Structures are given as C-alpha cells and as structure tokens.
Amino acid sequence: MKKLIKNGICALGFSVFLAMTPITSQASGHGHGHGAAEAVKSLTPAETMKTIIEGNDKFKAEHDSHHFDSFQNGQTPNITFITCSDSRVHTHLFGMEPDNHEFVIRNVGNQIGNSEGSVDYGIHHLPTKVLVVLGHSSCGAIKAAMGDYSKETPGIKKELEPLKPVLAHDDGQGSFKERWAENVERNVDYQVNYSLKLYGDQVKSGDLAIVGAVYDFNNNYGKGRGTLVVTNVNGETDIEKIIDDPLFKDIPTGDVVNHVGSLAPAVNW
Numbered sequence: 001m002k003k004l005i006k007n008g009i010c011a012l013g014f015s016v017f018l019a020m021t022p023i024t025s026q027a028s029g030h031g032h033g034h035g036a037a038e039a040v041k042s043l044t045p046a047e048t049m050k051t052i053i054e055g056n057d058k059f060k061a062e063h064d065s066h067h068f069d070s071f072q073n074g075q076t077p078n079i080t081f082i083t084c085s086d087s088r089v090h091t092h093l094f095g096m097e098p099d100n101h102e103f104v105i106r107n108v109g110n111q112i113g114n115s116e117g118s119v120d121y122g123i124h125h126l127p128t129k130v131l132v133v134l135g136h137s138s139c140g141a142i143k144a145a146m147g148d149y150s151k152e153t154p155g156i157k158k159e160l161e162p163l164k165p166v167l168a169h170d171d172g173q174g175s176f177k178e179r180w181a182e183n184v185e186r187n188v189d190y191q192v193n194y195s196l197k198l199y200g201d202q203v204k205s206g207d208l209a210i211v212g213a214v215y216d217f218n219n220n221y222g223k224g225r226g227t228l229v230v231t232n233v234n235g236e237t238d239i240e241k242i243i244d245d246p247l248f249k250d251i252p253t254g255d256v257v258n259h260v261g262s263l264a265p266a267v268n269w
C-alpha cells in the first residue's frame, strides 16, 4: 500500500530548485494560504535586501542584548541537523528555538558525504547527542538525480553523483511520484547508514542517536501535510521497532505512531 495521496501543489523541478530569483508568498514571508496554492510574488533584489535588513532590525528590537549572553562566546546546541537547502524546509517547524540549539548543515539532497567535515564538527566537537538526517517531499535534488543531469554544471553533477547508490535500489516500479517519494526516504536511509559508518562507535556507547526523517508537506505518508515522519533510528527501519525505541519514551505512543512511517522497502546497504 504505497499509493501517494494526490496533492494540490505542483512539484517543483530541479530548474526551479536552481532558480536564482527568490520567490515568496508575500513580502512578509508569512503567507499561510489554504487549499490551492496562493499567488506568489517575486521580490526584486532591492526588495529582498530591504526585507532582510528591516527583518534583522525587528529581531534586534524584540531581543535585548541579554539574548546573546548565554552564547556570546560559544555554542551549545542539542542537535545536529543535516537537511536539504530547499527553501520549503526550515527547522523552526519543529518547536525548538534554533538559536544556540540547532547546528544545521544544508546542501542539495541532505547528503552527509558532501558536507562531511561540517557533520564531523557537530558530532565530534560540539558534540551533539542527536543527529537528524532530514529529507523532504518533492526534493528537487532527488528528482534531478533520477533523470538526466549530464548537462548540468560540474559543481551540480559532483553533488548529485553520490546519490547513485541510492537510486540503484529504485526498481522503476510504480508511478514517478511514488518512486520519487520512495527515493527521498531511500536517500535518508542511505545517509543514516553512511553516518553510522562514521559515528557508529558513539551510537554503540549511547552517546549519539542518529535519526532519519522526512518533512512531508505533500502528505505522501498519509499523516497530514507538514508532518515530521521518522523513518529510521540508528539504521532500524522497522516501524514497530522504531516506535518502541527508548528515544521516544517521553512521547505518548499515539503521538509517536503518528510520526513514524515507511514508504520504501528496507535496503541492506
């Protein structure tokens, strides 16, 4: 049962993913439309700069200088996130104040290998006790890697090539949308496995938990649009075992069930 629920927003392709012009729902950046996609407005470069400078002034006005006291000389984050550069994905979705709490690394397709030193820093030097590999619905990097990207720039090709082992497990069955969603999850699983090779000792000693998850704004998992769906914990992809993992002991079981899912068959990486 891997039918994807049809969604109302067109999936963004890699060409859009690469677009240089920022596109936002409104200049305020806080549009929360319902139903069909609302009209989007492209800001001019000057409007964009005005937005970020004024936004920073607003932030400063709302936070007195003591806001910076606890971290002015060093950071003490709780979590390392590696997620996609996609503009639809931001960690403020998950309830933790990002300032001094989240060490975030972003690249196309949330790939450990393309930012390995940064992830090493988060795990070895900060060190955070949780590493989350976060993929997302309709990831343009996964879509691009599923197609012909031979005419892309050397830089883009270099960052898509490492996804080949992921797509080698795509059997081509099902619709493109189904395969795309499965490959997003498959990539998360691959990245968790990659990170286990780097940080397996910390996991074994209980100093680190590695979590794979998909931010599902297309309801591919049937748990509602915008759900954080955990698909992998320390290499375990069996839903029942994930639900029973002590990592979730402080969360009511019903809530955990609503945040654990699987679309792609397990792979022995």
Ligand SMILES: [Zn+2]
Pocket: 084, 085, 086, 108, 109, 110, 136, 138, 139, 140, 141, 142
């Ligand atoms: Zn992406």
